[in-house]
Amino acid sequence: VLGGQVDVEGIARGIREGRFKKVVILTGAGISVSAGIPDFRSPNGIYSKEVGGRYGMTDPAKAFDLAQLHENPKPFFSICRDIFYPVRTGAIKPTPMHKLIRLFQEKGVLLRNYTQNIDVLESAAGIAEEKVICAHGSFASGRCMSCNRAADMEDFWQAVSINSVPQCICGSTVRPDVTFFGEGLPKRYTDHYFQDIKECDLLIVAGTSLVVYPFASLVNQVEPKTARLLINRDAVGVWKSYEEVESLREENYRDVALLGACDDGALQLVDLLGWRQDYENLNL
Ligand code: OAD
Numbered sequence: 001v002l003g004g005q006v007d008v009e010g011i012a013r014g015i016r017e018g019r020f021k022k023v024v025i026l027t028g029a030g031i032s033v034s035a036g037i038p039d040f041r042s043p044n045g046i047y048s049k050e051v052g053g054r055y056g057m058t059d060p061a062k063a064f065d066l067a068q069l070h071e072n073p074k075p076f077f078s079i080c081r082d083i084f085y086p087v088r089t090g091a092i093k094p095t096p097m098h099k100l101i102r103l104f105q106e107k108g109v110l111l112r113n114y115t116q117n118i119d120v121l122e123s124a125a126g127i128a129e130e131k132v133i134c135a136h137g138s139f140a141s142g143r144c145m146s147c148n149r150a151a152d153m154e155d156f157w158q159a160v161s162i163n164s165v166p167q168c169i170c171g172s173t174v175r176p177d178v179t180f181f182g183e184g185l186p187k188r189y190t191d192h193y194f195q196d197i198k199e200c201d202l203l204i205v206a207g208t209s210l211v212v213y214p215f216a217s218l219v220n221q222v223e224p225k226t227a228r229l230l231i232n233r234d235a236v237g238v239w240k241s242y243e244e245v246e247s248l249r250e251e252n253y254r255d256v257a258l259l260g261a262c263d264d265g266a267l268q269l270v271d272l273l274g275w276r277q278d279y280e281n282l283n284l
Pocket of ligand 1: 027028029030031034039040116136209210211212232233234260261263
């Protein structure tokens with residue numbers, strides 16, 4: 001798979017030599033942290049006592065829980081205002097990792113970016129809508145929680161920006177089409193993942209703890225001949241098992257980890273690919 005070169009240079013060589021042409025990139029909250037959006041499970045993440053407490057939540061893990069949204073929608077919409085509204089206004093910009101994904105697209109080798117993120121920074125980075133699957137939904141659309149009427153997202157953000165709960169003309173709360181715990185994944189995800197994962201010849205995983213299913217299971221569904229690269233602060237998923245199980249390490253022929261900040265990993269790959277000039281030319 002990597003011609004015996006089981007490292008990031010082997011991955012870069014495979015791309016440069018045209019052996020990897022159908023790259024699937026799985027992303028999570030860690031890729032947007034350097035833009036100013038906290039992740040979920042880090043000590044200062046959205047699920048931490050500190051951040052949760054700021055929004056009056058005794059159990060911050062419930063921030064994206066559907067039952068909680070029905071009960072008390074305020075904390076969720078305050079999070080929307082503080083964390084996601086700045087993307088809408090353009091105050092928060094895409095990170096080097098988003099730009100790298102954009103370059104994979106420009107070079108014609110991006111099969112798909114499956115993101116767990118709802119910040120839509122992919123769109124700000126110029127990644128085409130058809131190349132992105134928002135596996136946990138997004139703020140691109142919304143609807144009334146009672147009558148199901150499609151939301152006007154201008155009105156939605158207007159309400160959020162003044163820290164009120166967006167309301168439908170029927171008087172009920174309007175929610176964005178993000179996936180809350182207790183809900184199924186969007187149709188676009190179920191329609192595409194099987195074929196994409198089968199075709200994928202290089203899998204890149206970045207900025208995710210890989211603990212939320214079914215998303216995390218995509219990593220194990222690629223073909224045995226598919227190379228896999230992790231760009232993340234911590235070793236997660238199969239890459240974590242390499243740390244723990246020596247026999248796995250000895251048999252490894254396709255898995256590479258670039259541990260550290262996503263931005264550093266992305267830039268290292270940009271350089272190894274010889275894409276630095278294209279990167280600098282991206283006008284975002
Ligand atoms: P997590 O917060 O669980 O994981 C973020 C990962 O990114 C961790 O492994 C961090 O170590 C890593 N990380 C953070 N900052 C980083 C940086 N600057 N550079 C490199 N790595 C960094 O976030 P997700 O895996 O995205 O679901 O969480 C998955 C899902 O859990 C979310 O989509 C959300 C949440 O519940 C729903 O809301 C449905």
